[in-house]
Amino acid sequence: MTRTAAILLSLGIAVFVALLAWQGAGAVAATLATAGWGLALVAAFHLFPLVIDAAAIAVLIGGAASFADALRARWVGESVNSLLPAGQIGGPVLMARHLAQRGIAMHDAAAAVTVSTTMQSVAQIGFALLGLLMFAAFADDRGAGTIHALHLAALGASGVLAVAVGAFYYAQQRGLFGRFSRLLGKFFGPHGAMASATRADAIDAAVRALYRRRGKIAATFALSLIGWLVGIGEVWLALLFIGHPVSWLDALLLESVGQAIRGAAFAIPGSLGAQEGGYLLLAHVVGISPEAALALSLAKRARELALGLPGIVYLQWSERDWRRRRTPGLPLAD
Template sequence: MLLATLAGLAAAVWAFGSIGFGSVLAVAGRIGIDGFLVFCALSIGTFFILGAAWLAAAPGEPLDRIGLFAWARAVREAVSDLLPFSQIGGIVVGTRTLTTAGVPASRVYASFVVDMTTEMGAQLIFTLFGLAMMVSLLAAGGQAATLRPLILGGTGMMIAGMVMFFFAQRPALGLAGRVAQHFLPGSVVTMTGITDALRETYARRRRVALAFALNLLGWIASGIGGWIVLLMMGADISIWSALSIESLIFTLRSVAFAVPGAIGVQEAAYALAAPLFGLPPETALALSLAKRARDLAIGLPTLILWQVGEMRAVVLASRRG
């Protein structure tokens, strides 16, 4: 992870250095404080969409808990983006947020598996849309040809990962249950509960379909948020081109899951992909910078509140003990 982080930092330095950090800041400044607050508000709204998708994958949880699931999703993203734990650390903390709030562990982990599966499927659809928009560019030579291996390779890895994740769900849970039973007697009950909850959720196809639709809406909403920021910066770009660029960025970020916050991956991808759509690279990097600033503005308070909640739980546990 350390090597991946250093490589990502080097890529980020290259991206900003080749374009010029001063010109990137000048473009980013066009958004203004009001525009940045609008961007943050749109991102918070997206968390509620993604929280609703997670809630849909958790049969038995009341609708009024959408705020809790949105909060768990926000914590997951904050940990993944700001702490050196990669996306896996964010997943662990996000699920723990729900279990400490009283949601049964079997329901939390089963719903996470279903939510992750539908999220990956929705991202695949979103990526294929982006590829369809880029067919003519991929067929052309020049700079578009240099991105062809990244785009097609990243898409192929995402498809392979999604297929493996889908088919390995139940065998992996069974193996984890056997290992847990060997080292922690009695834990097999929990694993059995997760397997039963997973089977029950997949049996409710409408809930799974709803989770898929909401996750797809979340990807689209994130892309539209980027397009709105580009407009506020004065960029002349259509929503379809913006969504195509964002689908590529999201794909490469997912493939580089081991790099905390996709440092450098996001910046390099913007610098290479933006010119294909007539978007100045400094404007694309300004969007990346705005996203990093948004992550800090939303993520830091989220992490602080999460830590306060963790300390409160420890204090309550010590008093009970």
């Protein structure tokens, strides 16, 4: 973990603990406990958007790998992003590595993950704006001041995310991987730099080639947007089991704006603290208590653990098995 990541993680933990203490950790825990085994159903429901997000990657890799490979890669990437202090970089890197271990050329795997990640972020911005438009159109009885404050918060978060995505896309078009590889070569010496730069240039070329496949890009964007929309059901179910049911419109607002705030805090591992603060901001708007808002965030954290820990275990097994297959004479994993 870099020093910056450690500082941001510490800051996120401090905000997370402070918010729990402010609202009363006991009251939040009691609210969450109301859900009981319903939390398992919330975790199971997340499999639907996970499958859809895997389909968004499968569209880009075509027949080079099976859908099961894309699904496992997506599972691994999401698990790493949620649970390990690697920011939002570790997940995509390991997704590409996992696909490459399944027979896809590394430059094609890296390109598919890069473009898919970009399109998912663009769809996330569209999802946030859709949530705002729907809420403004059908929930104008919440008070003009409240809606105005909500718009400012959501648009601010979406703006930060849009700037980051725009810069990422621009860097891709300018040869992101090749430039980064050559920069590393200047710092760490020329040994192996030429081969590394050649591989990085191949990734850049594959990325640009994918962006020219407009049909695939449109399909990936559409599937990513559908995945975000399906995620509304997770919020709706969680609050239902917690004992604070909301309408689908309110669930849309919580998920769309909440995810925009979380996305804007992408530099913080797991967006720790940012997600909780976002739900607290939205609690009054949708008419739930602060304790319920924090319990909703903890329900999502519990889902990340329920699906993420097995994902990390699978990643370790997969890496070990792959290494054994590449080393003659070593027994294969059971």
